[in-house]
Amino acid sequence: MPISVVVGGQFGSEGKGKVSAHLVRERGVRAVIRVGGPNSGHTAVDRGGATWTLRQLPAGLVASDAVAILPAGSLIDVGILTAEAERLRLTPERLWIDPRASIVTPEHREAEKRLVGAIGSTGSGTGAALIERLGRSLEHIRAEDVGKLRSFLRQDIPEQMRSLLDAGERLVIEGTQGFGLSIWHSDHYPFTTSRDTVAAAFVAEAGLAPQDVDEVVMVLRAFPIRVGGNSGPLPAEIDWPTLAREAQLPSNYRELTSATGRIRRIARFHPGVVRRAIAVNAPTRLVLNHMDYIDPSFHVSGPTSRSRDFIEAVERAIGREVDLLGYDAATVLPRPSVMRSRAA
Numbered sequence: 001m002p003i004s005v006v007v008g009g010q011f012g013s014e015g016k017g018k019v020s021a022h023l024v025r026e027r028g029v030r031a032v033i034r035v036g037g038p039n040s041g042h043t044a045v046d047r048g049g050a051t052w053t054l055r056q057l058p059a060g061l062v063a064s065d066a067v068a069i070l071p072a073g074s075l076i077d078v079g080i081l082t083a084e085a086e087r088l089r090l091t092p093e094r095l096w097i098d099p100r101a102s103i104v105t106p107e108h109r110e111a112e113k114r115l116v117g118a119i120g121s122t123g124s125g126t127g128a129a130l131i132e133r134l135g136r137s138l139e140h141i142r143a144e145d146v147g148k149l150r151s152f153l154r155q156d157i158p159e160q161m162r163s164l165l166d167a168g169e170r171l172v173i174e175g176t177q178g179f180g181l182s183i184w185h186s187d188h189y190p191f192t193t194s195r196d197t198v199a200a201a202f203v204a205e206a207g208l209a210p211q212d213v214d215e216v217v218m219v220l221r222a223f224p225i226r227v228g229g230n231s232g233p234l235p236a237e238i239d240w241p242t243l244a245r246e247a248q249l250p251s252n253y254r255e256l257t258s259a260t261g262r263i264r265r266i267a268r269f270h271p272g273v274v275r276r277a278i279a280v281n282a283p284t285r286l287v288l289n290h291m292d293y294i295d296p297s298f299h300v301s302g303p304t305s306r307s308r309d310f311i312e313a314v315e316r317a318i319g320r321e322v323d324l325l326g327y328d329a330a331t332v333l334p335r336p337s338v339m340r341s342r343a344a
Helices: 016-027 059-063 078-087 106-111 113-119 126-134 147-152 157-166 199-206 240-246 271-281 305-318 337-343
Strands: 003-008 031-034 042-045 051-054 067-070 075-077 095-097 102-104 171-174 213-221 265-267 285-289 324-327 331-334
Touching: 003 016, 003 199, 003 271, 016 042, 016 059, 016 171, 016 213, 016 285, 016 324, 016 331, 031 157, 042 059, 051 059, 059 171, 075 078, 075 126, 078 147, 095 147, 095 157, 102 126, 106 113, 106 126, 157 171, 171 199, 199 213, 213 271, 271 305
Parallel strands: 003 171, 003 213, 031 067, 031 171, 067 095, 075 102, 213 285, 285 324
Antiparallel strands: 042 051, 324 331
């Protein structure tokens, strides 16, 4: 069945939103499903060239007229969601919310303040809301309890998704964060997120079946990041001045996290977490983003010896060939055939 799942192969911020938007454009996607909560931001560029960073809605939405779906496995911050829906001018025809989805409250955000310094948490309240849900608290709020969301609620979302699939329509599940942050599979517990971050978990949260999936797209960064602060080990960590110098960027260049605005930590490509991510997710396609950090002229002049050497070194280290290359905020291109023949 035609479902594409987008997953991160490192520690998040690999560019999943951009890749989701690429798939929407490439495949004529009918609906984009965002699992997880507002503790990560996804960025994509719309048809007019405007950049959107969304914490609650799927970034793939901005590339088309696709429907956005927040399934039962979602954790929703009502303030963030309504602000994003208003900015995108979404009507109930283009935003479907499962009434079983959980709500993140101010009390949940307050409960997570202690984790911000302890493990580098975003403090979004997502984990606290999930703990409350798992504890089967009678006070737990779900989407069906929130009047502001009433017009977007659909009781039959699983059936409607099934109808789309039966009609041959493609769906994209836009996974969040990265494999190295999985609460089950990370080597760095407790420096993890509050949930699993693998393709199988995303499919379950969406309310779909494993046999529906025919494509798992894993997204990687040429220079992986972790959120700022005491957020856990980051192999081969460097600093931003080093990256800026090598990538011919302004000396004060930095990346900021979209959820908290903190300066991200940055590192050189390291194969360890990626090899495990590949083993667990069995991706059908690999995307390597931020190639402009490796070679600033890559998108103008095509692959140079530096970019070819880098990509081939990555492929040797992870035991898999890269299928797509990304640069800037919007562009995803096939790996050039000249590089493919050299790697063979």
